[in-house]
Amino acid sequence: MIDTNKTTAAIVARCQELFDDLEFGSAREWKEAGPNRRVVAYMPIYVPRELIHAAGMLPLGILGGGENLEVIHGDAYYQSYICRIPRSTLELGVTGRLDFVDGFLFPSICDVIRNLSGIWKLLFPKVYVRYFDVPQNFDDEIGGRYYVQELTELREGLERLGGVRVTDEALRASTALYNENRRLIRELYAVRAEAPWLAPTSEVYLLLRAGMVLPVEEHSQLLRDYLAAVRAAPRPRRDNCRVVLNGVFCEQPPLNLIKAIEMSGCYVVDDDFTLVNRWLLDDVPLAGDPLRNLASAFLHRSAETSAKYQPDEAKKGKFLVDSVRSNGAEGVIFAAPSFCDPALLDRPMLESALDRVDVPHIGFKYAENSAQMQPVREQAGTFADSIKLWSAP
């Protein structure tokens, strides 16, 4: 008998509900379910969630307010030429939607998010706020040593916040859980790349977003259920072209934009949504010093993105070319938030890398509250048509 809670539609509906909930009900419920529970929020693109989990806390991904949040107060903090994610995040804060959050980590992604960490300190002095600066030097003895100490300071900060000790054992156990979660996400991406009609990106995206608000154990189960469901329920294959979507790593595109790309005739076979879910490319070893293991994984086996320095010029853009090849993509769609320094400064270099190997690409900008999808449909549709017509052997 089919478990109706585990059909694709039911799983996606649950994820959609979590996605739409700007009061973060599931995280609030988690916190209220036990005494002294703490919630630590984080912004894109990467924080070591294992540490938060090992402290007995819930990591909560905040990726802005999305298309349905009316920003009233947040606009008073930012000029018109600054992207939307900080203003909608502030809107969430000043309207009390994040009043249950005990800590907030701001990763070193760009100057806007960096400065938002300071605004948060000023506006919410009772919240544990940390700017999480990761190394841009990838030598174990230089960047690695620095990063281990940063992780140690984060661990100590969380210990103070929670009044608990974060033991190595607890950290290993949490790392194992996140290893499993990353494995499942890699599997999900592999399934989509193999047969994108089975796992549309609009669904995959919602699953990834669910991982921002659910405990990792619950999210992993959701992933397992979804993988089983899509394998059990065939879906029709369309004559779409296959594209990689790049630039969507921080401020999120509206869900309708993802759907518009798919409806225009593109299967997205790789992307850089919610990179925290798969930042570390392999399992983090469990034996030995857990902080060193996390540091080593960050330095040597982590995703490449615009917020990260590429020391070797010959390798600039290689990850994108590799993604195109390994996922059988026929082109790249660059979608960047307006005023996004990392994505927009990086784009010309990534375009050059694609040009050198004759991979077609297009680009456009969006904001998380962009409403008009017709131009996107037309642009992506034309791109898909041109690939189908002119790129065939």
Added chain:
Amino acid sequence: MTVKIPTPSAPPSPHEAVKEASMLKQKEMIARNYELLTGTAENGRKVVSTFVPGNLNELVMCFDMLNNLPEINAIQNGMKKLSGGYIEEAEKRGHSEDVCTYVKADLGMMAKGNLAPNGKPLPRPDLLLLSYTGCFTFMKWFELLREQYKCPTVMLHVPYQGDGHATQNMRDYIVKQLKDEVIPALERASGVKFDIDRLREYLRESARAEDDLVRVLESAKRKPSPIDAYFGGVFYIGPIFTAFRGTPDATEYYRLLRAEVDERVRRGLGPVTPEGDMKSQRYRLVVEGPPNWTSFREFWKMFYDEGAVVVASSYTKVGGLYDRGFRHDPDHPLESLADYCLGVYTNHNLPQRVALLEQYMREYEADGLLINSIKSCNSFSAGQLMIMREIEKRTGKPGAFIETDLVDPRYFSAANVKNRLESYFQMIDQKRQTATAA
């Protein structure tokens, strides 16, 4: 000594810019440096390109290398009205209209022959030294330059003071990078072996000049202020923030400048403006954010015409907060360089920036805080509205907000800026009247 000379490369103007001896000295230093930079084919000098905030000029000099600073080239091009064309060229080549105009001015300049202000082509750098301090864009900028120049690149990553202070871990990280990566890269590029005693000497020279700079900046606490700490201030910081810190030339420049300012104090004079001594000082302002360079003189005139003098500014701290006590220390050379890199204004977190501006408001007895928000500089601009609110709340003094750009002339609307400034000055007057009535 005050002399009148025609402004080079400026648009036709009925006025001649008034210049003091220190200004002439600086002009000569800059011209000589550009001659050296554009003459490397003859003089054989090696060139390192690096950024202004947290630059390692003393270290670069240890390798007999010349220092080419892309922001300074962009500023020069902005003041000479060339940057607009360069930016358009970069945008034509696929660079977004949304990103930093320094970057686009630099890339556009390269596309159009890479000519220095002396009209001669700048050399290809022998090393790109990416001092990644206080500005995310720097990292992408140098990746873009590296793509063009195909030359060796070395990165110095300076962590941000997220919690409002530098930590030992941050210092150790920087020193380790200097020892293990930056110095070896400079040795390879130059063929010169590193001599730490040579570095100590340069740092000692730097500290001398830094003492005099602080004396000059703090003279603005006087009434009338003998300097303008923003429009004049950008000239005062020129040598110490760029290719001259650690040189006897810089020491001499600051000695001259200090003597001039002391003399102005003695005579009760206000700042020198392009139109001569500023007479009345009706408003004392603290300014946050960089200036606009494409209409610099027009912008400045809006202030001195109204009797507004800037007594302290944050932009003049992007190359270090010497006025808060930092000095390069020859006894701890690499550690001192690390502290210097960590301490530049844009590497301070927002609460630190607010605290500094609040101190300036009080110490310099300012009437208000003016923010010149730069469209294409997120490092400065993101959070400035919060800064303004906090300063107003903490000091009770009015803040004002204007928007321009660094070197993109499309974003300087003179009428809008002038209107806002006039309204602001009226607001300060009203506040004063209310205070007097109370």
